[in-house]
Amino acid sequence: MWQDFKQKYLVGFWNPLPAVIALGILSTYYFGLSGSLWAVTGEFTRWGGHILQLLGVDIDKFSYYQIQNMSGTPLSRNDGIMVIGMFLGCLIASLWANNFKIRFPKNKIRIAQGFIGGIISGFGARLAMGCNLANFFTGIPYFSVHTWVFTIFMIIGVYIGTKFISLPCFLPKLKIEKVTSQKPLVATKGRAKFLFLLGCVIFLISIFWMVWLTYSSPIPQNKTFPILGMALGFGISFGFIIARAQICFTSAFRDLFMTGRSQMAKAVFIGMMVSSIGVFSYLMLGNAPKLSWMGPNIVLGGLLFGFGIVLAGGCECGWMYRAIEGQVHYWIVGIGNVIGTMILALSWDYYGETLATSWPKINLLEIFGNYGGLIVNYILLFLAFFLILWTQKRFFNKKISQNIKGI
Amino acid sequence: MIPDYRLDLQGEPCPYPAIITLQELPKLYDGEILEVLSDCPQSINNIPIDAKNHGYKVLKVEQQGTTIRYLIQK
Numbered sequence: 001m002w003q004d005f006k007q008k009y010l011v012g013f014w015n016p017l018p019a020v021i022a023l024g025i026l027s028t029y030y031f032g033l034s035g036s037l038w039a040v041t042g043e044f045t046r047w048g049g050h051i052l053q054l055l056g057v058d059i060d061k062f063s064y065y066q067i068q069n070m071s072g073t074p075l076s077r078n079d080g081i082m083v084i085g086m087f088l089g090c091l092i093a094s095l096w097a098n099n100f101k102i103r104f105p106k107n108k109i110r111i112a113q114g115f116i117g118g119i120i121s122g123f124g125a126r127l128a129m130g131c132n133l134a135n136f137f138t139g140i141p142y143f144s145v146h147t148w149v150f151t152i153f154m155i156i157g158v159y160i161g162t163k164f165i166s167l168p169c170f171l172p173k174l175k176i177e178k179v180t181s182q183k184p185l186v187a188t189k190g191r192a193k194f195l196f197l198l199g200c201v202i203f204l205i206s207i208f209w210m211v212w213l214t215y216s217s218p219i220p221q222n223k224t225f226p227i228l229g230m231a232l233g234f235g236i237s238f239g240f241i242i243a244r245a246q247i248c249f250t251s252a253f254r255d256l257f258m259t260g261r262s263q264m265a266k267a268v269f270i271g272m273m274v275s276s277i278g279v280f281s282y283l284m285l286g287n288a289p290k291l292s293w294m295g296p297n298i299v300l301g302g303l304l305f306g307f308g309i310v311l312a313g314g315c316e317c318g319w320m321y322r323a324i325e326g327q328v329h330y331w332i333v334g335i336g337n338v339i340g341t342m343i344l345a346l347s348w349d350y351y352g353e354t355l356a357t358s359w360p361k362i363n364l365l366e367i368f369g370n371y372g373g374l375i376v377n378y379i380l381l382f383l384a385f386f387l388i389l390w391t392q393k394r395f396f397n398k399k400i401s402q403n404i405k406g407i
Numbered sequence: 408m409i410p411d412y413r414l415d416l417q418g419e420p421c422p423y424p425a426i427i428t429l430q431e432l433p434k435l436y437d438g439e440i441l442e443v444l445s446d447c448p449q450s451i452n453n454i455p456i457d458a459k460n461h462g463y464k465v466l467k468v469e470q471q472g473t474t475i476r477y478l479i480q481k
Contacts, residue, residue: 098473101446105418106418107418110420171423174414176413176435179411181409182408182410182476185471185472186472188472245452246449246451246452251449255457259461260457260461263456313420313421322420
């Protein structure tokens with residue numbers, strides 16, 4: 001029984017669709033309980049700021065770090081604790097599944113791709129005030145118009161990115177080789193057992209930390225209960241789920257354009273349909289909405305972000321579990337990301353007002369009224385879903401006509 | 408199950424394993440089997456589905472530690 005359970009739920013990968021729906025529901029509860037979004041780049045920006053502080057830079061001179069609210073440390077902010085929880089969740093998942101191994105990129109060009117793509121996507125995400133999470137998956141259900149505009153331009157960026165990374169210089173020079181037997185794979189039973197136990201130890205420590213935080217952390221001013229322990233729990237769950245189901249938001253549109261696969265894109269929109277009504281209910285109960293400026297920064301940031309994540313091979317959420325699994329490529333992407341946020345923050349004062357802060361924040365629930373805005377959001381979500389189906393159909397029709405021409 | 412060809416894509420991050428697999432599969436004769444090896448865990452969400460979508464038959468998916476073996480028939 002235990003072996004079956006372990007094999008099915010802790011070792012074998014999960015189906016992405018139920019996982020994405022679970023993420024949609026959990027992120028909505030997280031918003032209801034803590035008032036924060038499930039987001040990661042904002043916190044990575046603060047980590048970049050702390051690194052600059054350590055290097056002796058006076059970051060108070062830069063207004064972007066004021067917008068980001070640098071007060072506290074990663075261990076005292078709920079965003080910080082949540083992100084640390086995500087790393088722990090990813091680690092537990094990869095250890096339990098014997099999916100931890102230091103993997104170096106085979107192809108040197110991937111290092112450049114990961115680093116430059118990471119910088120571009122980190123810069124783009126912060127220019128637009130959010131990544132695939134706060135501006136897309138946990139953005140669209142929150143009724144701010146900028147998230148829809150971001151999504152459209154991100155998809156255009158992804159499309160350009162897919163054309164770019166399919167250039168011959170990026171493709172591996174591998175051909176099929178004739179064989180007469182399967183390649184023997186090294187059995188790793190002892191290693192699997194050790195990693196599983198290590199995963200259990202980290203899991204238990206995480207649980208103790210969560211309980212301790214719940215009892216020891218102060219109650220925030222506008223809350224009636226402590227939230228740090230809960231933020232850690234949510235973070236662990238988010239991390240565990242994205243690693244177990246290998247959730248990759250980057251692949252949603254990239255692979256729709258590259259190989260005609262629509263599973264992830266459809267899953268993401270179904271997840272957002274599930275969470276949008278939940279977010280609406282919390283907004284009606286009085287949670288403050290999450291709005292951002294609708295300026296040219298969204299258009300530019302979306303394009304850069306879309307292109308950057310495809311070049312790098314993963315977004316801010318996607319590199320986390322892959323880096324933890326030991327994929328060196330994604331360590332480089334992560335470093336690139338943080339550098340990208342630093343470049344943005346240090347240069348923001350030259351263009352921030354023109355491109356972003358002087359523009360209005362537009363809320364669908366204010367333009368169309370509460371129910372009107374809810375309906376408009378759902379119409380757009382369904383429309384996007386049908387566009388995905390149409391794109392997939394078009395991809396395969398085109399492929400068939402190309403094959404006929406080829407004959 | 409004895410494969411006719413092999414593609415060892417270990418060390419390549421996604422989406423490249425799926426792209427190369429789809430690029431090489433048409434070179435097989437009908438009925439021949441290709442063995443694909445990947446250590447990109449994400450390939451579990453793309454190689455089998457892409458192969459099926461593009462008209463190939465996925466015979467077996469096997470996970471051994473960080474390596475995943477796919478046996479695909481044209």
